[in-house]
Amino acid sequence: MSSLPQTDGLPDTIRAIVWDDDRLQLLDQRQLPGQSVWLTLDDAPAVARAIHDMVVRGAPAIGIAAAYGVVLAARAAYRDAGPDWRAAIEPDLTTLAAARPTAINLNWALARMRAAFTASDGDPEPQLLQLAAAIQHEDIAANRHMGALGADLIDHDRRNGGAVLTHCNTGSLATGGFGTALGVVRTLYGRNSIERVYATETRPWLQGARLTAWELQQDRIPATLIADSAAAALLAQGGVHWVIVGADRVAANGDVANKIGTYALALAARRHDVGFMVVAPTSTIDTATASGADIPIEDRGAAELLSYGGHTPGVADMPAWNPVFDVTPAELVDALVTEKGVLTAPDSAAIDGLMRA
Numbered sequence: 001m002s003s004l005p006q007t008d009g010l011p012d013t014i015r016a017i018v019w020d021d022d023r024l025q026l027l028d029q030r031q032l033p034g035q036s037v038w039l040t041l042d043d044a045p046a047v048a049r050a051i052h053d054m055v056v057r058g059a060p061a062i063g064i065a066a067a068y069g070v071v072l073a074a075r076a077a078y079r080d081a082g083p084d085w086r087a088a089i090e091p092d093l094t095t096l097a098a099a100r101p102t103a104i105n106l107n108w109a110l111a112r113m114r115a116a117f118t119a120s121d122g123d124p125e126p127q128l129l130q131l132a133a134a135i136q137h138e139d140i141a142a143n144r145h146m147g148a149l150g151a152d153l154i155d156h157d158r159r160n161g162g163a164v165l166t167h168c169n170t171g172s173l174a175t176g177g178f179g180t181a182l183g184v185v186r187t188l189y190g191r192n193s194i195e196r197v198y199a200t201e202t203r204p205w206l207q208g209a210r211l212t213a214w215e216l217q218q219d220r221i222p223a224t225l226i227a228d229s230a231a232a233a234l235l236a237q238g239g240v241h242w243v244i245v246g247a248d249r250v251a252a253n254g255d256v257a258n259k260i261g262t263y264a265l266a267l268a269a270r271r272h273d274v275g276f277m278v279v280a281p282t283s284t285i286d287t288a289t290a291s292g293a294d295i296p297i298e299d300r301g302a303a304e305l306l307s308y309g310g311h312t313p314g315v316a317d318m319p320a321w322n323p324v325f326d327v328t329p330a331e332l333v334d335a336l337v338t339e340k341g342v343l344t345a346p347d348s349a350a351i352d353g354l355m356r357a
């Protein structure tokens, strides 16, 4: 799929974020699945624009792209200000932080990169590039570990086998590689533990219909696309035993911000005794945010909701409400799977214990 070489020798996984030729290469997810178009970025404002415009999207992927954005910012600051690069870099860090509000992985990555601003006055780029690459590799390793933990839980649950449903895109395109919720799906299918995956189309941006469908087809995993509004009826008819989703931010009390429609899936799952699993690395957990009520929810405006592939089939100037995330209360989450362990009752005490471990 990628015209760029795999650069780290890790087990094969679709790679949508690649540092190559001393610049950041991003697979433009707005063009998938029809075209694989790679964009080359060589400054931090361009990375911020790419995050805002969803060239790259998905909570962990946003953090990884931002980390490489800091590398580009440090290059420019050191070139322009030499030993005073730490002051010179600040405007670019502010621009990166403002790219999208909900996924906490963005700020997590910026804070981790900032913590590496050592006292040395030498060129910071090599050290920061090493850290950005480490963040991406750690994410892939975490995804593979979460895949096993989530699959183990389902394999040992009374609601094992059959089919699962996933929402939005939580695969290699949304992460450093392999995926969070889709990583669990990949692992389950690899074990012959499930027969089929149902993917919601995920209006309005169609991450499910365009990206998840494409990833599952690449992996030759049997999948069926459904309209978002068909999900409750599907769960009501039986056969789907788990809903497996990702997250953009998990609050200190276990409330989960994720793609719009997740809350409805959680309600339908609870009504029909279908397991509801959230899969997210701890870089998505924000203990500084007390509850879901405090999570900023991105609204991407009416045009995105009124259009379909750039066409406006309906009333062009119709007012529209387009929050692209919602909040699922912790009590509707049957399992929160992280790389540090699985919480089957995610609440403040359990989250605190996990983050301190």
Ligand SMILES: CSC[C@H]1O[C@H](OP(=O)(O)O)[C@H](O)[C@@H]1O
Pocket (backbone or CB within 6 Å): 057, 058, 059, 060, 167, 168, 169, 170, 171, 174, 175, 179, 180, 181, 207, 245, 246, 247, 248, 258, 259, 260, 324
């Ligand atoms: C690996 S979880 C990715 C998470 O991000 C997605 O949102 P977006 O496509 O707008 O960045 C969605 O909420 C996924 O669950």
